[in-house]
Amino acid sequence: MPMDNLWEKTAVSPPATKILASAQSTYDLVVIGAGFSGCSAAITARDLGASVAVFEAKTVGYGGSGRNVGLVNAGLWTPPDEIEATIGKREGTHLYECLSAAPDQVFSLIDRLNIECQARRNGTLHCAHATSGLSDLKNRMKQLRARGAPVELLDAHATSHRVGSERFKGALFDPRAGTIQPLSYVRGLAKEAMKAGADLFENAPVHHVKKTSSGWMVSVGDQVVFAKALLLATNAYLHGLTGLPAPQFTKVGYFQAATRPLEPTWQRSILQNKEGCWDTALVMSSFRMDGEGRLVIGGVGSLESLGRGAHLAWAQRKLALLFPQLAKEQLQEAWSGVICMTGDHIPKIQEIGAKGYALFGYSGRGIGPGTVFGATAAKALLTGDRQDLPVVPTKAHREHLTGLKQVYYEAGATLTHLTAARGP
Numbered sequence: 001m002p003m004d005n006l007w008e009k010t011a012v013s014p015p016a017t018k019i020l021a022s023a024q025s026t027y028d029l030v031v032i033g034a035g036f037s038g039c040s041a042a043i044t045a046r047d048l049g050a051s052v053a054v055f056e057a058k059t060v061g062y063g064g065s066g067r068n069v070g071l072v073n074a075g076l077w078t079p080p081d082e083i084e085a086t087i088g089k090r091e092g093t094h095l096y097e098c099l100s101a102a103p104d105q106v107f108s109l110i111d112r113l114n115i116e117c118q119a120r121r122n123g124t125l126h127c128a129h130a131t132s133g134l135s136d137l138k139n140r141m142k143q144l145r146a147r148g149a150p151v152e153l154l155d156a157h158a159t160s161h162r163v164g165s166e167r168f169k170g171a172l173f174d175p176r177a178g179t180i181q182p183l184s185y186v187r188g189l190a191k192e193a194m195k196a197g198a199d200l201f202e203n204a205p206v207h208h209v210k211k212t213s214s215g216w217m218v219s220v221g222d223q224v225v226f227a228k229a230l231l232l233a234t235n236a237y238l239h240g241l242t243g244l245p246a247p248q249f250t251k252v253g254y255f256q257a258a259t260r261p262l263e264p265t266w267q268r269s270i271l272q273n274k275e276g277c278w279d280t281a282l283v284m285s286s287f288r289m290d291g292e293g294r295l296v297i298g299g300v301g302s303l304e305s306l307g308r309g310a311h312l313a314w315a316q317r318k319l320a321l322l323f324p325q326l327a328k329e330q331l332q333e334a335w336s337g338v339i340c341m342t343g344d345h346i347p348k349i350q351e352i353g354a355k356g357y358a359l360f361g362y363s364g365r366g367i368g369p370g371t372v373f374g375a376t377a378a379k380a381l382l383t384g385d386r387q388d389l390p391v392v393p394t395k396a397h398r399e400h401l402t403g404l405k406q407v408y409y410e411a412g413a414t415l416t417h418l419t420a421a422r423g424p
């Protein structure tokens, strides 16, 4: 199976970015990293009339933003009661409210800016892989309904009809959510930011930053630029940067593989409403249909690890297990990415100095959160108004044993994928 990212094959054209030599010497805001967070920040900065440069080490969407499943979820993976128990009632309620409205923000941005990214707001299905999963979904439904979310619990029969698979005990349907082609979305954001006057540079790794009395000195290639404010929007993909304490988090691999576009009869029987799906298993998996009718299946694990063979063989077996009619379909493309996980699964805004934030730790939910955190962080840095920030910025964030946890996640996923219980 080739190591190709399907999204690269089917995305809209990349933005025509600027050459580094054309960078101004000063900006109101410098953003490091051109994913959802960085590009959303740049759009907001321009909306506020500020000058902004985005420096991207590789290409727009190179990080998680161009590799993900494309589920535009409402809220975080962690249920709201747990969020409140972790960060307190007031902060937890505020974070939940900001992120449950995140799909509104993403889909209205897509509409307003006319971003071509196969956007479909048909909801998501969180599928119960076992009876224990169904209890988990009932608990989530109770918590979400108590906060006014229009979620609906489907029984096994209704789930089988919607998914086209008899493997699930039920599913929690969330109509607030939807799916996108993630690389097209981030490229669309980047193009819009540039159209609005942002300077965006690719193949421009920032290698050093330094706090000065009036702002920040940013070294990129052989250039030095000055910024009044700095936003580090590198999430799990931060590399090669000195001068700042590196944000602490655990890296978790997640991979996906795609079929060819399915026969029309199969497309009518599998996910006929094209909801994005994931399951309740501890080592979770996901599946969705892309704009051309390919089924994209994913699971925890990195294809750059020793577990690669186990992960890919599992995906092929899982496809047949869920949809026996696809047993002979060979997965065509496979790719993986890195999720930025914090110990409490809550995203962080870390103060890295006066007028400087690092955004990280979306813990597997970054389309809505990245869009919201990027925009609100840019506003807070440029205006001083922190009211819209989804979380209170922290001065420091410590994580323990991140290397060990990374090995644990990868080994656990490999072991799970090797066991016959996951196979047909």
Ligand SMILES: Cc1cc2nc3c(=O)[nH]c(=O)nc-3n(C[C@H](O)[C@H](O)[C@H](O)COP(=O)(O)OP(=O)(O)OC[C@H]3O[C@@H](n4cnc5c(N)ncnc54)[C@H](O)[C@@H]3O)c2cc1C
Pocket: 032, 033, 034, 035, 036, 037, 038, 055, 056, 057, 058, 059, 060, 061, 062, 063, 064, 065, 066, 067, 068, 069, 070, 071, 072, 073, 204, 205, 206, 207, 233, 234, 235, 236, 237, 238, 239, 240, 241, 254, 255, 336, 337, 338, 339, 359, 362, 363, 364, 365, 366, 367, 368, 369, 370
């Ligand atoms: C496989 C996978 C599946 C996922 N599925 C979903 C999903 O279905 N739904 C969802 O909501 N979220 C999902 N996520 C999470 C989501 O993709 C991320 O949270 C989100 O993309 C983070 O966006 P970002 O802009 O903060 O960072 P990124 O998109 O990771 O961008 C960071 C950028 O910073 C650049 N960079 C790093 N260091 C430097 C430097 N020194 N100088 C300049 N640039 C630098 C990198 O090259 C990179 O492009 C998934 C993640 C993965 C990996």
